[in-house]
Amino acid sequence: MATYTDYLWFTTARRQEFIRITDEVRAIVEKSGVRDGMVLVSAMHITAGVYVNDWEDGLIHDFQVWLEKLAPAGLPYRHHQTGEDNADAHLKRTLMGHQVIVPITNGDLDLGPWEQVFYAEFDGQRRKRVVVKVMGER
Numbered sequence: 001m002a003t004y005t006d007y008l009w010f011t012t013a014r015r016q017e018f019i020r021i022t023d024e025v026r027a028i029v030e031k032s033g034v035r036d037g038m039v040l041v042s043a044m045h046i047t048a049g050v051y052v053n054d055w056e057d058g059l060i061h062d063f064q065v066w067l068e069k070l071a072p073a074g075l076p077y078r079h080h081q082t083g084e085d086n087a088d089a090h091l092k093r094t095l096m097g098h099q100v101i102v103p104i105t106n107g108d109l110d111l112g113p114w115e116q117v118f119y120a121e122f123d124g125q126r127r128k129r130v131v132v133k134v135m136g137e138r
Contacts, residue, residue, distance in 0.1 A: 004032035004134040010048075012124030015089075018060050019119045021050075021130070025102070026109050028132045035107045037136010042099035044131055047089035047123035049096035055116040067092045067122075089123035096120050104136055 006028045008021060021041070029039055041050050053059065070091070077087030100117065103110040109117075119130055 001037070001135060002032070002034055002138050004028070004034065006031070006132050006134075008119070008130040008132060009127060010119060010121065010124075010130070011127045012121045015122070015124050016064065016092075017121045017124055018063070019121070020055055020116050021119050022055075022109070022111070022116045025117050025132055029104055029109060029134055030107065032134035033107075033138045034104055034134045034136040035138055037104045037134065039102050039104055039109070040099060040131070040133040040135070041102065041117055042131050042133075043093070043119065043128070045128045046098075047086055047093055047121075048128055048130075049093045049098050049120040049122070050100050050130060051096050051118050051120060052100050052102065052111070052115050053118065054114045055118075063096070063120075067095060070095060086123040092122040093120070104134070 008024055025041055043050050071088045073088045079087035
């Protein structure tokens with residue numbers, strides 16, 4: 001079994017952003033030469049996530065509204081007693097998930113017709129990375 005590792009780097013302009021990364025992950029799979037296997041895409045920061053869903057602006061807005069209802073910014077979270085101010089970002093990341101595994105078939109991502117891979121940033125405006133680990137047969 002072959003493995004290949006690469007990284008995607010992000011510095012978002014806003015504290016919270018959702019970024020479609022399907023094409024970047026696809027390019028890493030192609031570079032790996034793996035024809036049949038899987039790719040792990042994992043946020044390497046505890047206030048960022050990775051998820052698979054539809055690429056539709058209304059749905060992305062709905063995620064943001066839903067997450068803000070479940071983990072509102074600005075509350076007096078206990079985590080803030082440590083000097084941090086990002087407890088809501090930790091909670092939002094947990095809700096959205098921090099990694100996904102996508103199958104690779106014939107050298108390409110084997111996603112459903114509407115599925116896309118996204119990076120979700122909840123405490124941005126500084127440099128963060130995502131590991132992309134490709135595993136399988138060449």
